Structure formats: structure tokens, C-alpha cells
Amino acid sequence: MEIDYEKIGLKVGLEIHQQLDTSTKLFCNCRPELFKEEPEMTFERRLRPTQSELGQVDPAAYFEFQKGVRILYEANKATSCLVEMDEEPPHQLNLEAVETTLTAALMMKAKPVDEIHVMRKTVIDGSNTTGFQRTCVVALGGEVNVGEKTVPIQHISLEEDAARRTGEAEDNVIRYRIDRLGVPLIEVATAPVIKSPREAQKVALAIGRILRATGKAKRGLGTIRQDVNISIPHGALVEIKGVQELELLPLVVKYEVQRQLKLLEISQELRARGAKEEDVKKEFFNVTDAFDETKCNVLRKALDENEQILAVKLPKFKGFLKQELMPGFRLGTELSDRARFWGKVGGIFHTDELPAYGLTEEEMKKLRETVEAEDQDAVVFVADNPENVKDALKAVVERAQEAIKGVPEEARAPKPDGTTRYMRPRPGAARMYPETDIPPIQITEDDVGKIFSQLPELPKQKLKRLMDEYELNHKLARQVLDSKYNKLFETIVKESKISPTTVAAFLTETLKALKRDGVQTDKVSESQFRDVFSRISVGELTKEALPDMVVWLSRHDKKSVQEAIENLGLKTISRNELEAFIEKVIKDNRSLTKERGENSFGVLMGIVMKELRGKVEATLAIKVLKEKLKQKI
Numbered sequence: 299m300e301i302d303y304e305k306i307g308l309k310v311g312l313e314i315h316q317q318l319d320t321s322t323k324l325f326c327n328c329r330p331e332l333f334k335e336e337p338e339m340t341f342e343r344r345l346r347p348t349q350s351e352l353g354q355v356d357p358a359a360y361f362e363f364q365k366g367v368r369i370l371y372e373a374n375k376a377t378s379c380l381v382e383m384d385e386e387p388p389h390q391l392n393l394e395a396v397e398t399t400l401t402a403a404l405m406m407k408a409k410p411v412d413e414i415h416v417m418r419k420t421v422i423d424g425s426n427t428t429g430f431q432r433t434c435v436v437a438l439g440g441e442v443n444v445g446e447k448t449v450p451i452q453h454i455s456l457e458e459d460a461a462r463r464t465g466e467a468e469d470n471v472i473r474y475r476i477d478r479l480g481v482p483l484i485e486v487a488t489a490p491v492i493k494s495p496r497e498a499q500k501v502a503l504a505i506g507r508i509l510r511a512t513g514k515a516k517r518g519l520g521t522i523r524q525d526v527n528i529s530i531p532h533g534a535l536v537e538i539k540g541v542q543e544l545e546l547l548p549l550v551v552k553y554e555v556q557r558q559l560k561l562l563e564i565s566q567e568l569r570a571r572g573a574k575e576e577d578v579k580k581e582f583f584n585v586t587d588a589f590d591e592t593k594c595n596v597l598r599k600a601l602d603e604n605e606q607i608l609a610v611k612l613p614k615f616k617g618f619l620k621q622e623l624m625p626g627f628r629l630g631t632e633l634s635d636r637a638r639f640w641g642k643v644g645g646i647f648h649t650d651e652l653p654a655y656g657l658t659e660e661e662m663k664k665l666r667e668t669v670e671a672e673d674q675d676a677v678v679f680v681a682d683n684p685e686n687v688k689d690a691l692k693a694v695v696e697r698a699q700e701a702i703k704g705v706p707e708e709a710r711a712p713k714p715d716g717t718t719r720y721m722r723p724r725p726g727a728a729r730m731y732p733e734t735d736i737p738p739i740q741i742t743e744d745d746v747g748k749i750f751s752q753l754p755e756l757p758k759q760k761l762k763r764l765m766d767e768y769e770l771n772h773k774l775a776r777q778v779l780d781s782k783y784n785k786l787f788e789t790i791v792k793e794s795k796i797s798p799t800t801v802a803a804f805l806t807e808t809l810k811a812l813k814r815d816g817v818q819t820d821k822v823s824e825s826q827f828r829d830v831f832s833r834i835s836v837g838e839l840t841k842e843a844l845p846d847m848v849v850w851l852s853r854h855d856k857k858s859v860q861e862a863i864e865n866l867g868l869k870t871i872s873r874n875e876l877e878a879f880i881e882k883v884i885k886d887n888r889s890l891t892k893e894r895g896e897n898s899f900g901v902l903m904g905i906v907m908k909e910l911r912g913k914v915e916a917t918l919a920i921k922v923l924k925e926k927l928k929q930k931i
């Protein structure tokens with residue numbers, strides 16, 4: 299389905315969150331890193347929102363806490379201390395992070411605030427041990443340029459990252475790891491002026507490049523996360539939280555527009571058929587008897603465990619639940635997601651997908667009779683304990699009423715294929731109140747002047763310079779710009795006599811290919827790369843040896859470049875040795891050269907390079923072989 303986004307009036311705003319690679323966390327001296335091992339300690343909490351906060355908190359989070367959910371926090375000593383555990387007040391705001399945020403802000407022409415005030419933003423899903431997230435606005439306004447377009451920035455803030463969820467809720471316990479809690483995050487919020495999926499990606503890319511140009515942005519999956527606000531006229535504002543891959547962004551926007559357009563169409567058709575919100579009632583029927591002989595495994599199991607099967611009637615909904623909103627995602631899926639979320643049930647059954655799952659026509663007939671369903675009605679039923687079933691069906695009814703109305707406002711989570719799933723209702727504007735443990739920080743004109751005088755090159759300027767100064771083509775220059783080795787590239791080129799194009803292609807394309815083959819190229823240090831290139835520069839190593847060197851070094855921690863050369867037998871050979879070797883190859887293949895003359899070059903070159911790969915420059919070997927071959931013939 300091709301959509302004219304301009305015509306339908308799509309509006310997208312982005313909130314980009316970038317983790318900073320500072321030496322410590324935002325409010326303590328712990329390292330801002332994640333750990334993979336088993337936790338060294340765990341502790342449990344139950345957060346209780348106070349009465350005054352109830353009006354402001356996320357209703358979904360509050361609902362969970364009403365249900366008595368407890369939280370198990372996992373920690374180790376290197377990445378967390380008493381501050382993350384909320385046993386000690388936060389320390390002074392990390393000035394390295396403030397400086398980096400100011401740098402990014404000035405690069406985006408934003409206006410720094412006079413005084414930074416750390417605020418608390420209520421969060422009760424357990425992702426913060428305190429029950430709030432600390433955040434501070436560092437600059438207001440600003441803009442980024444994307445092609446011809448100027449996208450206004452609303453604000454640039456600095457905040458603490460939240461703990462990361464390490465497991466789904468089991469037995470009413472949610473697991474969080476607090477290593478990520480307190481990692482500095484820059485938040486950049488754009489105005490909702492983005493008009494197409496492609497443009498959303500371009501804007502995110504442009505902002506990401508500026509953040510990386512500060513030299514303090516963390517890299518890798520999960521270090522940059524995008525919240526996307528999407529709306530179309532007559533639809534609703536939907537927030538898609540935490541898109542991690544830039545490539546996914548256009549698809550996420552496209553599918554959300556598709557979903558909203560389809561929901562609007564369904565709403566119109568439902569109303570045309572006479573569906574009314576007030577006719578969809580929270581009236582639940584016990585239909586357990588309809589299934590007492592059932593062959594459906596799920597229902598059989600529920601009945602054996604003495605659980606109940608309750609049903610609800612959705613008047614005039616027949617046929618609509620199987621309509622597709624996004625690939626592999628129907629209106630029925632939407633109802634089912636709500637039921638799972640609010641009712642903690644495994645899923646729902648609905649008559650648009652039945653008979654199936656071992657259910658029979660006969661059972662469907664009994665079901666319809668019990669709930670007194672008319673021909674055009676759909677019926678949804680759920681088997682679980684009575685409390686969960688009721689919560690699930692209530693959620694189904696509410697979602698069905700919204701389907702008659704149009705598109706509900708909500709927060710959704712992205713899936714790896716770009717489709718999204720219900721996450722929770724859209725929280726109202728979070729209430730902020732001052733963090734009294736941290737004094738405000740003044741930002742003087744001197745501070746701003748100092749940072750301004752050392753502002754990094756803008757990505758656009760750097761791209762141009764890479765092309766002008768090093769004669770890189772546009773594609774390679776772009777790859778260098780986006781590479782974490784962009785500084786290393788310039789260092790190596792200045793230190794060695796190797797062509798910039800060779801260095802650039804190696805640091806981007808070759809390393810990427812090796813990585814794809816499973817080589818852990820990150821284990822090779824920048825100083826090792828410099829060492830390898832300086833040896834190539836003086837003829838001690840050949841360019842052809844580069845991939846082998848990287849593979850070896852990545853597999854041998856703490857070994858030197860010298861040891862790699864020795865172990866790989868990569869010492870280059872002299873011109874005399876090369877000539878002698880080539881003469882021997884020609885001699886050994888006398889019959890071939892006699893028969894084919896100069897046409898035997900290809901075969902002979904293959905033999906030479908098989909033996910000498912990495913020990914001699916290919917261009918030199920070609921030259922010598924051609925000369926010798928001519929002499930012999």
C-alpha cells in the first residue's frame with residue numbers, strides 16, 4: 299500500500315536518547331557500564347506511590363503495583379553503589395556529562411539555560427529504585443538541518459538512564475539490573491514537523507551524528523534509543539518507545555500510519571453497520587458449560603484446573619476482528635494484547651478465528667446461544683482464574699469501544715520486524731518536582747564561551763573536509779564519518795605514507811566484513827592498528843596481511859603486533875628472495891610455460907601468491923613475474 303504522507307498530514311516528532319561514554323555515572327563514581335555475569339548481590343523492593351502522586355502516575359504502572367508486584371534488583375560492585383540502591387543521596391552532577399551536553403546543544407544552536415536545576419520525574423514501574431527519574435534541561439531551542447529542511451529542537455536535557463529489565467514478571471516479581479541506572483543520557487526532542495518515514499530516519503541520523511561528534515557518545519546496540527511520536531488527522535497521538543535500530547525507524551512510522559488508517563476505516567464501517575459504544579457492555583457470561591466436552595487443549599487444561607471460561611459479546615463486530623492492521627497483526631491481536639496486559643492472561647479466543655484449535659461448530663453454536671449473540675456479533679472468551687478473566691474482558695470491551703470511536707492514544711513497543719505492540723496507555727504530562735539533594739549549577743557566559751571556542755566540527759563540514767583533504771569518495775567519506783574510528787583514520791593517515799583511501803576502506807568496509815564473519819574486531823586496540831599501519835608504511839608488512847593480522851590479534855588478548863607477525867610467518871621477503879622464488883616457480887612449471895607462453899601468467903601468479911600472500915606486495919610480485927616470464931620465453 300503506497301501512502302502519500304504529505305497528503306494525509308502525517309506529523310512525527312522524535313525524542314532521541316543517547317548514552318554518554320563518561321568516566322563515571324551521572325550522580326556517583328561508578329563506571330557507566332553493563333555487566334553480563336551473575337549478579338554479586340540482589341535486593342527486593344516494593345514501591346508504593348504516595349497519595350499526592352496518584353493523579354500523575356502512569357495508570358498502568360499503578361495497576362501493577364495494586365496487584366502487589368515486587369521488584370528484584372540485581373547489582374555488582376563495579377557498576378553500582380549505595381546511590382543506585384537509594385541508600386545514599388546523589389553526589390554532585392557529573393560535569394563531564396554537562397559539558398558534553400552543552401557541546402551538543404551549541405552544535406545544534408540551542409540556547410543554554412542560566413542555571414541547571416535537577417528535577418525528579420515520577421516513575422513507578424520499578425525501573426528507578428527511587429520511584430523517580432532525575433532529569434535536567436540544559437538548553438532550549440535550536441535546530442538541525444536535514445537537506446533543505448530545518449527541524450526545530452524543543453529542548454536538550456541531561457538525565458539518568460533507568461535500570462534495565464532482565465526478565466518478565468514471574469510470580470509477581472519483576473527483575474531489574476541497576477548497572478544501567480545512572481548512566482548519563484542526553485535527550486534531544488524535536489518539534490513534530492517530520493512529514494514522512496524516510497525523513498524521520500534522516501533527522502535521527504543527523505542528530506545522532508552531532509551527538510557522536512562530541513566524542514563522548516557510547517556506541518553499539520541499546521546506546522541510542524528513539525521515542526517516536528506519530529499522529530495523523532482524525533487519528534491519535536501514539537508514542538512508540540525505544541526504537542534502537544535506525545533502519546527500523548521508517549518502517550515503524552509506516553506501519554503505524556497503516557494501522558491508524560485501517561483503524562479509521564474500521565471505525566467508519568462499524569458505525570455504518572450500526573455499532574454503538576454503549577452497546578458494548580461489560581457484561582460477562584459464564585460459558586464453561588458450552589465446553590465441558592471440549593477437545594481444545596487450552597480450554598481442557600483450564601477446565602481440569604477448575605478455572606472459568608467467561609465470554610463477552612461485541613455487537614456488530616463480526617468479521618472485523620480478523621481485519622489486518624499491520625503485517626501479521628489484526629484487530630483481534632490488538633484486543634488480545636490488551637487482555638494479556640491488563641488481565642495477565644495467556645490470550646483470548648474470538649469467533650472470527652473459529653472454529654479452530656480443536657473447537658467445533660457445535661461448541662460455537664452453544665457459545666452464541668449462551669451469550670445471545672446475533673448474526674453480526676462477535677464473541678470473545680477467556681479461560682483463567684475469575685479475577686484475571688474479568689480484568690482481561692474489561693480490557694477487551696474498552697478496546698472494542700475505542701475501535702468504534704477511532705484510534706486510541708497509547709504507548710507502543712517496537713518489534714524486530716517494525717510492527718508494534720500495545721505497551722501501556724499514554725501517560726499524562728509527568729509531574730516534576732525539584733531534586734533538593736543537588737544544588738543548581740550556574741552556567742556562566744565564560745563557560746559557554748569556552749565550550750564554544752572548542753566546538754567540534756559539524757558532521758556536514760567534516761564530511762566535506764574528508765572528501766577535500768583526503769580525496770575520499772562520498773561513500774567512503776560518509777562511512778568514515780559514521781565510524782568509531784573516524785579520529786584514528788586521520789591519525790593513521792598522518793603517521794603513515796599509506797593512501798587515505800586504503801586506510802579508510804580498511805577501517806570501514808574490511809572491518810565490517812570481518813565482523814560479519816564473526817571476528818571480534820573490537821578487541822584490536824587503536825594503538826595496535828597504528829602499529830600495523832606504520833609497519834606497512836615502512837615495508838615491513840604488506841597491505842594484504844591486514845585481515846590476517848586483525849583476526850590473529852582479536853583472538854590473542856594482550857599479544858603484540860610483533861608476536862602476530864612471527865606467529866603468522868608474515869615477515870616480508872626481500873626483492874632478491876622474491877626473484878629467486880619466482881624463477882624457481884617458472885622452472886618447476888617448464889612444460890606449462892612452453893605450451894602457453896605468456897598466457898601461463900595467471901596460473902603462475904596463483905602459485906606465487908598462494909605461497910607468498912602477506913609476505914610481499916601483490917603489485918611487486920606481478921611486476922617481477924611478468925619480467926621473468928618475458929626473459930624465459
Ligand SMILES: [Zn+2]
Pocket residue numbers: 323326327328377378379380381382
Ligand atoms: Zn554508584
